[in-house]
Amino acid sequence: MYPITLRLIQTMAVERLRGRALQRQRERVWLRDQGVCARCGRVTTFPSGFELDHKVALANDGTNDDSNMQILHHECHEAKTNEDLGYTPKVAIGLDGFPIEDDPGSVRRRTARWKRAARG
Incomplete structure (x- = not known):
């Protein structure tokens, strides 16, 4: 088996949260961070004023743990995603x-x- 194929299989093992589990995590992380965007420091509104972001992407062996999550404004999330994608x-x-x-x-x-x- 090629190493690239094995890496893809390992990466696909961690799936994104969906549904109520995701909504509960959004609320937990928003409360933990006191509604402050991790990138710009401005206050966000709940539930639609922010996006939940993985600090280390799932594709880069990140996890869905609360410690790997942060809240970002929509614009800040787009900028971070562009940087992450190179x-x-x-x-x-x-x-x-x-x-x-x-x-x-x-x-x-x-x-x-x-x-x-x-x-x-």
Whole structure:
């Protein structure tokens, strides 16, 4: 058996929580963190003002334990997910040949580590 295949099988063993178990965990983590976003420090609202995030992704051998969970605003969660997947901000080049710093929202997509391993 190839090591990549074994890793995929081990990764698939941990499934995401769903239903009432997920809702109970969302409430526990929100109360534990006192409703504060782990990334920006702003207060979130319950139940729709945040997303529950794995600090270490399930694909990277993370768990569904409360200690591996944090709350993030929707925008903060999107930014963290982009970083986790290896997406880097695309740098725009000006007419003078130098990078332009203020290019909001553009992201250069790159295949994530775990997706590269699955293909190879």
